[in-house]
Amino acid sequence: MASQMLDEILSIPAVVERQNAEVGRIYREIGRRLRAADPRAAISNARGSSDHAATYLKYLLEITIGLPLASVGPSVASIYGGNLRLAGQLCITISQSGASTDLVMLQQAAARDGALTLALVNEVESPVARQAKLLAPLHAGPERAVAATKTFVASLVAAATIIAAWSEDDALLSAIEALPNPLQAAVTLDWSPALAAVSAASSIFTVSRGPGLAVAAEAALKFKESCRLHAEPFSAAELRHGPIALPGPDFAALLFVPRDQGRASMAEAEAALRGTGAAVFRCDVEGGDLPVVAAPHPLLDPICQIASFYRFVEEVARERGLDPDRPPNLSKVTVTQ
Template sequence: MPETFMAAEIRDTPAAVARLLDRQGAALAGLGRDLRARDPAVVVTSARGSSDHAAGLFKYLCEILLGVPVASVGPSVASLYGAPLRLRGAVVVSVSQSGQSPDIVALQAAARSAGAFSVAVVNEEASPLAEGADALLPLGAGVERSVAATKTCLASAAALAALVAEWRDDAALRAAVAGLPAALDGALALDWDAALPEFRTATSAYAIGRGPALPVAAEAALKMKETSALHAEAFSGAEVMHGPLQLLEPGFPVIAFAQGDASQEAMRGSVARLRAAGGRVFTVAAEGGDLPAAPTGHPLLDPLPMLLGFYGFAEALARARGHDPDRPSHLRKVTETI
């Protein structure tokens, strides 16, 4: 069988992130200094789908490392409701592959009108979102032909992680970001086939995580839905203990992203309870996991190679379930919502 576009784009991800960091290093450093000088009390993000999951990782990095609260604002607040926003002195970060969706463009414009400084993270530089921003971080990831976004999601997350490193002037995080292409390359060589049998025959699944692994879990659940037609939901390792725990039955598949940070012990407890309830839980961890992961040298970035490992698994799972991961029957590459 010929290689799918999704597989080729997964394989290109380490190089795409390396190109991004090389080409945009000076811009990222300058924007980081600018944000440090602005010292915003709040950041808002605007994105949908995989781009919103990249923004979710940015949220955790900002809140954990900078102490700056980050809120995801629904684009319809601007595009449909025309609500006035009180954002003077804030920063709005918009993340989009195409930069074309009218609602994302509308929210950026409304935020700027309300006094916010706008940053656009886009793969397409010649786009309304890019042209309407105060600062632009072009991904330069190249064409992504598969409907399922992979390398653009990880490139967006890498750009935002690099921005936090520069904003905080954080040498440890900066070094881990610089080493991210090598960690991603290492993730490509890891084997997750042990989880295929349970997920191939499943009708539902969970993905869980804490901290910066939670948006990775959300992205994993999205990919299982869009490429494998597998109903999957994402929860934090805490929230899954409430109503969602009731759905577990013997063999119910769960993938748990567990980086080695302050959430590690809490995640171990969650995994133990899910297993006791009958769940077939596969932990993803750099050390001691059921599925291997490539470390970055900074635990808050470790979910990113985990996500690339998952992408390879998702592509194989889609084919095992009889689906073309490049062409989901009800989806298209650019979704323009209002």
């Protein structure tokens, strides 16, 4: 019997097609409004998978528009009652449920301190959604599996569309419209050559650069919550700053290789990891150990990569005798303060 998680992974292409058709215009209008508002800087407000989506947004915002985005800990507002000087800035909250107390409180504090607030949220009747000045509904439909999959992809698509409209990048907008077909191919790819080594690994590194770092972080989280495997995400640039001392023959590593200026450093990281004896799997549209679908635009490659990874991680969970729909000690909506 298929898991709920697998059903939701296989629905990703349809989710993105529905997003483009039904709420893409909202994302584009938000992009135009942000271009007119011209904020001086931005902060993100998110936890878990949504925080990884914020990493993707950060790189797109900084690469294409030149606007710096900093991740602010929600506890600055919810626990410490801090006041942030945010006049003329943008606060972006990303959340599946929009219900966590700490996210609500930071968004409220940001608005009070002068920021324009934008929320990317699946539950449009949630406190975060209702209180945001600008709302980008993820429109992914109910997500019942504990592990977020389709809502994470929907967050990336919403972020990319907003940035494409903000930067007036027609090529990126067209590529987003064409994304459902590559995603349909991505969720069917076979990563079984990595199944045995990854399922038996004592620990896993997930590695990328730039926008792909969001996928590395999301992959590491999914190994932990769905497979009970310890995993850590790293930028390829960080491996030499200490972490490369850890891997050995009992390790595995997944490298999510971008089609941009980060490729060279990924090759260096791959060589270093293979030198440790770890089982290394390169995920690269230009040829690697595991197949990857090329997105219609290089900035969208992480979306296709994570879709293929999700299919794989669900298989790893079952290989390890686990129920991917019922990870221990977790619930679908996490409320923190």
